[in-house]
Amino acid sequence: MSTSKGSAAKGGGGKKKEVKKETKLGMAYRKDDNFGEWYSEVVVNSEMIEYYDISGCYILRPWAMEIWELMKEFFDAEIKKLKLKPYYFPLFVTENVLQKEKDHIEGFAPEVAWVTKSGKSDLEAPIAIRPTSETVMYPYFSKWIRSHRDLPLRCNQWCNVVRWEFSNPTPFIRSREFLWQEGHTAFANKEEADEEVLQILELYRRIYEEFLAVPVSKGRKSEVEKFAGGLYTTSVEAFIPNTGRGIQGATSHCLGQNFAKMFDITFENEKGVREMVWQNSWAYTTRSIGVMVMTHGDDKGLVLPPKVAPIQVIVISVPYKDADTTAIKGACESTVYTLNQSGIRADQDTRENYSPGWKYSHWEMKGVPLRIEIGPKDLANKQVRIVRRDNGAKVDIPVTNLVEDVKVLLDEIQKNLFKTAQERRDACVQVVSSWDEFTTALNNKRLILAPWCDEEEVEKDVKARTKGELGAAKTLCTPFEQPELPEGLRSDEGRSKASGAERNQNQANQSCQWTSKDAGDHYSSEAWEREYFQ
Known part of the structure; x- marks a missing residue:
């Protein structure tokens, strides 16, 4: 087993230490000096979240939502290969259904949010807002499953859930409302359920390691730490070296037949005998974005792996006095067009009220993997200057090699971020x-x-x-x-x-x-x- 010490978003304590500010975008805290304050600053200044007027709730801005959508695109395509079907179940659940599986709901009870009024009138019975969806879905599994021909039943939904946290909230890591994907499946036998548990766990590993460039360990949770009401739980576990704490990244549970007993989910097998189904549930959340920020971010802000970066390349013009600004602007537009046509997510910062230096700091704060600078010299030499976000390396490349070289650099950055994170984790x-x-x-x-x-x-x-x-x-x-x-x-x-x-x-x-x-x-x-x- 592995253990770690200290909060993943806390560490270092210490007094506020200001980082040198070349522009007004400098970070006020260093990652190694005060991890918690640094993290809060990064997720706000990079425009991932905005604080909301209800504690523990956050506005996810486009920079965060686009990362979530890129992961969703990958995961959705993979689970559809496994014949998963999309569903959407209601947000509300009645008290009697929620309490039906007592072992399962016991851990959630303190944080379940309840609706007790409609306008000024009390509801006849309080209604819970889902903390998870087993008790929402399974009464209907019982209705839909009658025969072995109805199996396997495999459904997935992308939704929000609410858990009224009372401990210190932290964007992405710990919030009262968060986004997730939750899969719920039913099989005729344990062998099929066991096989799916590991298939899904491998997809979670790929999300973390291949997309977020975060190394994780795959394994089985202890009986104390497993999902309440389930047979066994598997997980992928990350680790934050700055704080010495682990973070559970995603879980894939075999629920066994416990929920089938509680909700009477049975089927008639080929011999005409009634049997209980075997069930799984599995999920990952927007917490994954927070783990990525903690793993790769530095004293300039966010650092994004190219596979999940909403913008992989930002193009900035660098016009000097008496330069042909029209030609430079045209070269920037042509560069963005060429990259977009090749499938690379590129954009241009055309704001005229900011200096090139300010723009550099802005896009470094947002973690864009590559920055392309085009000035009079680049125009004359038919080249562009490329700057890497992960290590600051600069290289001039000819326009004729633009697409090929950019693809190579993006691949190198993705690999380097994972390699660096893995080396730091392994050293701990x-x-x-x-x-x-x-x-x-x-x-x-x-x-x-x-x-x-x-x-x-x-x-x-x-x-x-x-x-x-x-x-x-x-x-x-x-x-x-x-x-x-x-x-x-x-x-x-x-x-x-x-x-x-x-x-x-x-x-x-x-x-x-x-x-x-x-x-x-x-x-x-x-x-x-x-x-x-x-």
């Missing part, structure tokens, strides 16, 4: 085999890989013993890719004496990732990890 991984090593690594903000017996009592004991001094260690997942365990290693390191001597003889049979107070997931058990930011 520490393999431990004793309790002393465990607590030391936790205190040093490490992502811990530790031998694990996978017993609930032991996990709760570790949390209790580390809560005050170290910040409550918690498991992220048991990674599917396992290291070799030293022969004879026992699983009783760090246990309380109450565990029982005979149980202390159990052998560790796998390694698990740990972190301290992981950021949690909007789709997790235990009230979506309310420890984050405390």
Whole structure:
């Protein structure tokens, strides 16, 4: 298992330290000095969000929504290959249905928002706003599924959900309303359900690693951390080196037959015998955007991987005194047109009330991967100057090679962002085999890989013993890719004496990732990890 310490959006504390401002767009906080303030500044100044007058709610501006739509485009196409159908279920759910599966709703109960009035009149019965949709959908699964011919039933919806958080809200990471995709499926047997769980988990890995350039671990959640009411939960887990905390990026659950029992979802098999279905649910949210910001952003602002950048190339004219501004403008327009025709998302900043330097800082703040500058010298030499956002490297390329060279650079930036993030994450991984090593690594903000017996009592004991001094260690997942365990290693390191001597003889049979107070997931058990930011 892995663990990490500290809040993903907190870190460094420290006094406000102003960054050198070449323009009025300079950042007031450095990422390494005050991570929380830096993050808040980046998501606002890059025009991703605007604060709303209800705490915990945010306006997602086009710069964020376009990133979400690019991920949605990929994911939608992939799940349609798996025969998923689009649905939209109502936002509201009645109290009696919501309470039907008590184990499932228990973790959500404190944050469920209720509608109790219509105008000035009290409703006859309060209506909940969905915190998740199992209890909204499954009464109708029972209605639609009658025979084995109705299976598998596979539906997905893109929607919002509401969870009335009371802990510190943070844009994207922790909000009272957020966007997500949620898939809900029913199968005739467990084998088909198990297969889909891993298919979806692999798509989530691809979203994070291939699109957002964020390295993640795939694995299985512990019994303590699994989705309440489900059979087992798999997840992809990210890690923020600046704070030493993990973030649960997305989850794919096998629900088993628990919900089928509660909502009477049965079918008649080929032999005419009635059986219960096997179900899955899975989701990822706009939290993924926040993880990307935390991973790649720097002291100039946002840094976007090209695959999710709404604008991959920004073109800026650099007219000097007595320059042929008309010709330069024409060259800029031609460059944008050529790039757009080749499938590259390019645009031109034509604002005349800002200097080129101001524009440079503006688009650096917004994280655009490549900047193209065109001035009199470039015009004369039939070239353009290209500046990379990820490392600041500058190169002059001939106009004749424009499309080919830009595509190569975008691919290099995508790979470099992932490679850099992976190296930073891997440098924080520490393999431990004793309790002393465990607590030391936790205190040093490490992502811990530790031998694990996978017993609930032991996990709760570790949390209790580390809560005050170290910040409550918690498991992220048991990674599917396992290291070799030293022969004879026992699983009783760090246990309380109450565990029982005979149980202390159990052998560790796998390694698990740990972190301290992981950021949690909007789709997790235990009230979506309310420890984050405390």
